[in-house]
Amino acid sequence: MSDGLRVDKWLWFSRFCISRSLAQTLCAGGRILVNGIEARKSKVLVRPGDTVVITIGPVRRTVAVKALGTRRGPAPEAELLFEEQGEPERLDGAKKEAPLYRPPGTGRPTKRERRALEKFFLRSSTD
Numbered sequence: 001m002s003d004g005l006r007v008d009k010w011l012w013f014s015r016f017c018i019s020r021s022l023a024q025t026l027c028a029g030g031r032i033l034v035n036g037i038e039a040r041k042s043k044v045l046v047r048p049g050d051t052v053v054i055t056i057g058p059v060r061r062t063v064a065v066k067a068l069g070t071r072r073g074p075a076p077e078a079e080l081l082f083e084e085q086g087e088p089e090r091l092d093g094a095k096k097e098a099p100l101y102r103p104p105g106t107g108r109p110t111k112r113e114r115r116a117l118e119k120f121f122l123r124s125s126t127d
Contacts, residue, residue, distance in 0.1 A: 004045030
């Protein structure tokens with residue numbers, strides 16, 4: 001593995017994923033494209049100059065790999081590993097949603113409100 005790095009490690013080093021297992025799950029789910037080809041297995045190698053498309057939740061980001069990295073370092077170090085290609089794209093076509101707000105003293109959320117909250121948070125974390 002002298003000329004490349006596994007895509008799950010690179011996603012973890014560059015701080016797109018908080019764990020390698022999450023990066024592996026994204027790969028298995030078809031949410032990672034390397035040079036336009038689905039990286040269904042996390043053993044796919046990335047090299048400097050490759051284009052990686054990452055879909056997490058309702059957001060798709062396209063980045064160019066600038067360096068491979070050797071460890072998961074601080075965020076400023078991770079930013080040196082990639083270059084953003086344009087703005088992140090929202091897949092649902094909607095504008096960024098305002099955070100949910102409940103005025104103080106209104107009591108517990110109703111069942112309908114609780115389901116809306118669960119749907120909102122599950123959609124943004126697992127998609």
